[in-house]
Amino acid sequence: MATTEPQLAAPTVRQLVMLCIPAVVVGVLCALSLWAVDEVSGVIEQGVWKALPGALGIDPTSGWWIFAVLTVTGAAVGLVVWLVPGHAGPDSATTELVGPILRIAAVPSLALAAILGLAGGVSLGPENPIIAINISVLVTLVGLLWKAVPTQLVVLMAASGTIGALFGTPVAAALLFTGIVAAAKGGGALWDRLFLPLVSAGAGAITMTLLAHPSLIIPMPAYTKVNGWDLLAAIVIGVVATALGLVGVYLFPIVHRLFHALRNPLLMTLLGGAVLGLLGVLGGPITLFKGLSQMGQLVTDRADYSAGQLTVIVLVKLVALLVAAGAGFRGGRVFPAVFIGTALGTLAVALVPAIPLQVAVAAGVMGLALVVTRDGWVALFVGVAVTDNLLILPILCLAVLPAWLMVTKAPEMLIRPAPELTPTSPRAAGGAGR
Structure with missing residues (x-):
C-alpha cells in the first residue's frame, strides 16, 4: 500500500521526548x-x-446541470494538469497512499487540481493529494527548522498526521504504519519507532476534530447480539464486495489506457468529466463527490431506494471511480470505495431484510477497502469505524479471511509507470501534454 520504507534506528528515550514537539507541530x-x-x-x-x-x-439535481458541471470540472482540472507549473504532480492512478516525496514546486498545482475535483463532484477523495502535499511541505519546512530530524521520520510523521486527520483518529495511522515500520531496519521495540508517528497522528486527529468534527460513523439501528447467521452473511457479503472490487481492479488499467491514449491532459479530463456527468445523470446526485456524507444519506434514506436503484448506484459509483481515477483527476480511491461498500451492504439488506444493517454495511465496506488499500488492518478498521460498534470486530476478523485469500495474489488498483515515466522524471511530472 505504501512504497516508503524508512530505514530508521530505534530512537532513545531522550530523542523521543525531544522530537515530540516537532511531531505535534507536524x-x-x-x-x-x-x-x-x-x-x-x-x-x-x-x-x-x-x-x-x-x-x-435552475434545479442543481437536473441531469443537464450535473453533466455540465462535471464536464467543466474536467476541463478545469485538465488545464491545471496541462498548463500550470508543476502539472499537479504525478497521475494519482500511479501513486499509492504514501509514495515518493513530491517536488515542492508541484504542490500548488496539485492542491488546485484536487480542490477543483472535490468541489466539482468527481468520485475521488482527498487522501492521496493531501498526503503528498503535506509530506512535501513538511519535509521542506522541517528541513529548514529542525535539520537534525531525519527526512524519512518526517515522511512518517506527516503521513500519520494526515491519516489521523482524515479519519479523525490515530488508530488508522497506527494500523497502517505498523507494517511499514516493522519492515524498517534497526533494533528496538516496534512501539519506539511508532511513537513519534502516533504523536503526529494524534495531534492531527484532535486538531481536525476540533475544526471540522470528521466522522466515518453512519447512523444505523443498534446491533447488540452476534449469531452464526450474521457471521455467514458477513462472509458472503465480504466475498461479494471483494469480487466486485477485483472486477474494478482488472478493468482499471483498461480504463486508464483508453483515456491516456488521448495523451493531452486537457482532452483526458474533459472526456472524463463528460463521462462522469453522464454517470451522474444515471446514478443521481448521491453518486457524486467523494462519498463521505453521501453514504450516511444513502443509509438514512434507504427506504426510498429499491433494490434495483441500489444496484444502479453501486455500479455507477464503481464505474465513476474507475473513470475519475483513470482519466487523470487527482484524488484518492479509499473514500469512494467506502461508499460503494456501504451501498452494497444496503443493497444486501434490501434483498434479505433479516441481515442486520450494521453487519451488512461493515462487511461491504471491509471488502471494498481491502481491495483498494490491500491492507487487512485498515479494512478491518474502516469496517468497524462506520458502525461504531466493537461487536462487529470479531465478525469481520473471520469474514476478512476468505476476502484476503481472494486479493493476496491479485493485482493492485494501481498503474505502475514505465521506467521512463517515474514520478521523479520531468516527463511524468509534466504530463503527456507538456
Whole structure:
C-alpha cells in the first residue's frame, strides 16, 4: 500500500521526548492543511451546486446541470494538469497512499487540481493529494527548522498526521504504519519507532476534530447480539464486495489506457468529466463527490431506494471511480470505495431484510477497502469505524479471511509507470501534454 520504507534506528528515550514537539507541530499542520483544502473546496461546491443554480432558477439535481458541471470540472482540472507549473504532480492512478516525496514546486498545482475535483463532484477523495502535499511541505519546512530530524521520520510523521486527520483518529495511522515500520531496519521495540508517528497522528486527529468534527460513523439501528447467521452473511457479503472490487481492479488499467491514449491532459479530463456527468445523470446526485456524507444519506434514506436503484448506484459509483481515477483527476480511491461498500451492504439488506444493517454495511465496506488499500488492518478498521460498534470486530476478523485469500495474489488498483515515466522524471511530472 505504501512504497516508503524508512530505514530508521530505534530512537532513545531522550530523542523521543525531544522530537515530540516537532511531531505535534507536524500533526497540527497536517490537519490545518486538510481543513483548508476541505473549506476551500466546500465554498466552491456551495457556489457551483447551490448558490449559482439557485440564483439562475435552475434545479442543481437536473441531469443537464450535473453533466455540465462535471464536464467543466474536467476541463478545469485538465488545464491545471496541462498548463500550470508543476502539472499537479504525478497521475494519482500511479501513486499509492504514501509514495515518493513530491517536488515542492508541484504542490500548488496539485492542491488546485484536487480542490477543483472535490468541489466539482468527481468520485475521488482527498487522501492521496493531501498526503503528498503535506509530506512535501513538511519535509521542506522541517528541513529548514529542525535539520537534525531525519527526512524519512518526517515522511512518517506527516503521513500519520494526515491519516489521523482524515479519519479523525490515530488508530488508522497506527494500523497502517505498523507494517511499514516493522519492515524498517534497526533494533528496538516496534512501539519506539511508532511513537513519534502516533504523536503526529494524534495531534492531527484532535486538531481536525476540533475544526471540522470528521466522522466515518453512519447512523444505523443498534446491533447488540452476534449469531452464526450474521457471521455467514458477513462472509458472503465480504466475498461479494471483494469480487466486485477485483472486477474494478482488472478493468482499471483498461480504463486508464483508453483515456491516456488521448495523451493531452486537457482532452483526458474533459472526456472524463463528460463521462462522469453522464454517470451522474444515471446514478443521481448521491453518486457524486467523494462519498463521505453521501453514504450516511444513502443509509438514512434507504427506504426510498429499491433494490434495483441500489444496484444502479453501486455500479455507477464503481464505474465513476474507475473513470475519475483513470482519466487523470487527482484524488484518492479509499473514500469512494467506502461508499460503494456501504451501498452494497444496503443493497444486501434490501434483498434479505433479516441481515442486520450494521453487519451488512461493515462487511461491504471491509471488502471494498481491502481491495483498494490491500491492507487487512485498515479494512478491518474502516469496517468497524462506520458502525461504531466493537461487536462487529470479531465478525469481520473471520469474514476478512476468505476476502484476503481472494486479493493476496491479485493485482493492485494501481498503474505502475514505465521506467521512463517515474514520478521523479520531468516527463511524468509534466504530463503527456507538456
